[in-house]
Amino acid sequence: LAARDLHPHDSVIEIGNAAIGGGRFALIAGPCAVENEEQVMASAKAAKEAGARVLRGGAYKPRTSPYSFQGHGPEGLELLRKAGDAHDLPIVTELVDTRDLDLLVEKSDAIQIGTRNMQNFELLKAVGGTDKPVMLKRGMAAKIDDLLMAAEYILAHGNEQVILCERGIRTFETATRNTLDLAAVPLLKEKTHLPVIVDPSHGTGKRELVTPMALAAAAAGADGVMVEVHYNPPSALSDGPQSLYPEQMVALGDQLDRLLGAL
Ligand code: PEP
Ligand code: MN
Numbered sequence: 001l002a003a004r005d006l007h008p009h010d011s012v013i014e015i016g017n018a019a020i021g022g023g024r025f026a027l028i029a030g031p032c033a034v035e036n037e038e039q040v041m042a043s044a045k046a047a048k049e050a051g052a053r054v055l056r057g058g059a060y061k062p063r064t065s066p067y068s069f070q071g072h073g074p075e076g077l078e079l080l081r082k083a084g085d086a087h088d089l090p091i092v093t094e095l096v097d098t099r100d101l102d103l104l105v106e107k108s109d110a111i112q113i114g115t116r117n118m119q120n121f122e123l124l125k126a127v128g129g130t131d132k133p134v135m136l137k138r139g140m141a142a143k144i145d146d147l148l149m150a151a152e153y154i155l156a157h158g159n160e161q162v163i164l165c166e167r168g169i170r171t172f173e174t175a176t177r178n179t180l181d182l183a184a185v186p187l188l189k190e191k192t193h194l195p196v197i198v199d200p201s202h203g204t205g206k207r208e209l210v211t212p213m214a215l216a217a218a219a220a221g222a223d224g225v226m227v228e229v230h231y232n233p234p235s236a237l238s239d240g241p242q243s244l245y246p247e248q249m250v251a252l253g254d255q256l257d258r259l260l261g262a263l
């Protein structure tokens with residue numbers, strides 16, 4: 001169902017009032033985690049000013065350490081909704097447990113499946129049974145075909161609204177958090193009709209690499225990028241080192257516009 005040969009034209013997936021795919025580049029931005037009202041409001045404002053069309057933020061965080069901030073759950077989702085509504089931005093947030101599915105279906109405009117759950121088949125089947133767009137992130141040790149088969153699970157269960165996200169993979173290189181596989185973009189676009197976006201924040205783990213890799217993703221033909229922003233990255237409860245400052249976020253929006261205008 002995901003294959004390009006059976007479905008030659010690009011799928012366009014609607015997240016609220018934002019269409020992803022089909023030619024218009026989409027900026028998706030927001031904090032890694034929803035921490036408090038002031039923080040999520042400031043992040044949403046920066047996202048909006050940068051030209052973002054979707055607000056992202058985590059309420060349920062899949063953290064490597066059980067002692068790290070795990071997200072505020074339902075209250076976090078409520079704050080994300082409030083910030084999205086205040087700035088007329090649809091919201092996308094991560095689902096980590098099927099028990100939270102109904103709440104996310106009710107409160108969010110799109111559901112993110114993170115790298116750690118790309119092959120959590122029960123989660124894939126569960127979101128496949130909803131009518132919410134799904135942003136499926138590539139597993140950090142997943143091949144391109146594994147990502148496509150994970151998407152196939154969602155499609156096979158009746159939900160055709162899937163957006164693929166390249167977010168970097170594990171390699172021998174430790175200078176960056178992950179190795180961003182930008183070749184995956186044109187390759188995926190050859191193999192599938194589904195929109196493909198890139199996450200240069202997790203893909204590099206380093207703030208100074210986010211802007212160049214977001215621009216490179218646009219040049220490689222991605223349908224959009226997802227970027228983390230925080231009003232005070234040094235104080236962030238998660239992913240501060242890769243979060244842009246608000247003014248960097250706005251500058252990235254300008255640079256993307258100029259690059260896309262030139263392409
Ligand atoms: C995130 O988007 O904040 C996230 C946890 O991403 P990933 O699943 O790619 O690590
Ligand atoms: Mn993050």
